[in-house]
Amino acid sequence: MTSPDSITLHRPLDMHLHLRDGDMLRLVAPHSASNLAGAVIMPNLVPPLTSVEMLTAYRGRILAAAGPHAASFQPLMTLFFQHYTEAALAAAQPHLFAIKLYPHGVTTNSDSGIHSIDAAEPTLKLMEAMGIPLLVHGETTGFVLDREAEFLSIYGRLATRFPRLRIVMEHITTAAAVALLDRFENLHATVTGHHLVITLDDVAGGLLQPHLFCKPIAKRPEDRDALLAAALAAHPRLMLGSDSAPHPQHAKECCGCAAGVYTAPLLLPRMAQLFAEHGALENLQAFVSDNAIRIHGLNPPDKSVTLARQPWTVPSAYEGDPGLKVIPWEAGRELLWSIQA
Ligand code: DOR
Ligand code: ZN
Numbered sequence: 001m002t003s004p005d006s007i008t009l010h011r012p013l014d015m016h017l018h019l020r021d022g023d024m025l026r027l028v029a030p031h032s033a034s035n036l037a038g039a040v041i042m043p044n045l046v047p048p049l050t051s052v053e054m055l056t057a058y059r060g061r062i063l064a065a066a067g068p069h070a071a072s073f074q075p076l077m078t079l080f081f082q083h084y085t086e087a088a089l090a091a092a093q094p095h096l097f098a099i100k101l102y103p104h105g106v107t108t109n110s111d112s113g114i115h116s117i118d119a120a121e122p123t124l125k126l127m128e129a130m131g132i133p134l135l136v137h138g139e140t141t142g143f144v145l146d147r148e149a150e151f152l153s154i155y156g157r158l159a160t161r162f163p164r165l166r167i168v169m170e171h172i173t174t175a176a177a178v179a180l181l182d183r184f185e186n187l188h189a190t191v192t193g194h195h196l197v198i199t200l201d202d203v204a205g206g207l208l209q210p211h212l213f214c215k216p217i218a219k220r221p222e223d224r225d226a227l228l229a230a231a232l233a234a235h236p237r238l239m240l241g242s243d244s245a246p247h248p249q250h251a252k253e254c255c256g257c258a259a260g261v262y263t264a265p266l267l268l269p270r271m272a273q274l275f276a277e278h279g280a281l282e283n284l285q286a287f288v289s290d291n292a293i294r295i296h297g298l299n300p301p302d303k304s305v306t307l308a309r310q311p312w313t314v315p316s317a318y319e320g321d322p323g324l325k326v327i328p329w330e331a332g333r334e335l336l337w338s339i340q341a
Pocket of ligand 1: 216245
């Protein structure tokens with residue numbers, strides 16, 4: 001049900017989420033599990049998730065950390081891309097949603113990422129034949145503002161060479177990536193909430209804002225506007241993927257700040273506010289759920305979340321054990337929309 005002042009979202013999903021492990025997992029998992037029907041869980045742990053045993057054990061820890069929300073939250077598990085045999089993929093497939101490919105060294109914990117796309121082809125061929133989706137962190141190691149743009153030709157090549165492989169361009173940040181979506185039927189994309197709102201100016205145009213620093217870095221206003229237009233129009237191959245990526249406060253507020261924006265606790269209210277601001281609330285359901293369910297044939301738990309135009313102040317920090325502190329996006333700011341109990 002949608003009115004100008006409230007919306008009930010059915011089976012909302014986060015198609016790109018970092019939950020970490022240990023104390024951090026216990027702190028952040030409830031923030032997603034409480035109000036989402038499912039999420040695609042990133043595999044860039046240390047060490048990365050590369051076996052079915054690691055995957056199923058991690059899924060168990062996620063559900064334990066989700067506590068009472070576990071019954072209505074589906075973790076969609078991913079393996080870290082490496083060269084896999086057909087037997088390894090067959091063993092993993094019943095527990096697996098997709099495989100996430102990181103080029104070597106482009107972001108947090110991507111040291112075991114690939115050095116050559118060509119060398120990845122045998123595994124990609126198997127994935128295509130088996131129907132396992134490929135999620136890609138599409139950046140080169142070039143000049144920081146050009147990294148995504150430089151990767152777009154690789155997306156094009158992958159989409160052409162593997163026409164039946166379902167490819168997702170993760171966390172797109174450029175107008176050019178939006179345009180590429182319409183050129184290949186097997187290309188899809190996720191976009192974060194924060195990349196629909198901020199530009200590089202918000203990160204580094206005034207005093208440096210470490211809590212807005214992430215990979216890929218936010219780009220130009222015209223890029224943000226193209227992403228926003230596609231999201232507001234519920235582009236059928238675009239899905240919300242928060243890339244919520246918590247780091248302890250000390251790892252963000254320091255020299256050598258870690259990349260990642262922690263958005264999970266405010267993801268849905270902030271998106272409701274944004275879509276309402278632009279008169280596009282009726283398209284939020286497709287962006288946060290229907291597109292993903294259709295594209296991937298998902299069947300998440302039947303969970304609904306109602307958001308209403310009721311102000312809510314984002315906490316200035318979330319604290320866990322022992323002394324763990326994470327600063328969220330919009331910390332201490334009042335949002336116009338909130339989740340209704
Ligand atoms: O900013 C980012 N943080 N981008 C990524 O790709 C990874 C993530 C993380 O794991 O912290
Ligand atoms: Zn990510």
